[in-house]
Amino acid sequence: APGPDAVTDPGRTAAGAQAPAGPAVGIVMGSDSDWPVMEAAAQALDEFEISYEVDVVSAHRMPQEMIAYGERAAGRGLKAIIAGAGGAAHLPGMLAAVTPLPVIGVPVPLKHLDGLDSLLSIVQMPAGVPVATVSVGGARNAGLLAARILAAHDDELLGRMQEFQRQLNEQATEKGRRLRA
């Protein structure tokens, strides 16, 4: 998977085939120090062969660029944004304020407060400006949620999500089987 300061090639997919003009999902974070957590979102998108870009877009250290990113996202063809940040985590909410796209917020846990600060900063959005907030450190679910958003308009992807869910069920069932044995 690519690092956070290298935007992936537009249209890149794990399969490399049938790539749209630009990436479908933008994964952004406040700092490259968020990448070890945010990487799981990219991994989930890779598993579903969904194209994405990765970048550092800091709400506090580069506010103008952050607003520009949000304002241009839909026009560039992105369908969803996954935004992760820690501490005073204003990035997801501020992006949601300037884009009509769905924004999924990932609270990144830092050294102090165990990510509760990040969670509360992201989840308590005012009415009218939604951010779909996943659990603290829940970047994998952010990637899976982005996949579901795309699957709502893509029957082939929807089928793969159903197969993924079938496998989850199988794995959980097997765990029970092993415990009972």
Ligand code: RP5
């Ligand atoms: C936040 O500050 C970032 O999202 C990151 O979680 C945190 C610390 O950033 P660094 O000081 O590691 O760059 O804005």
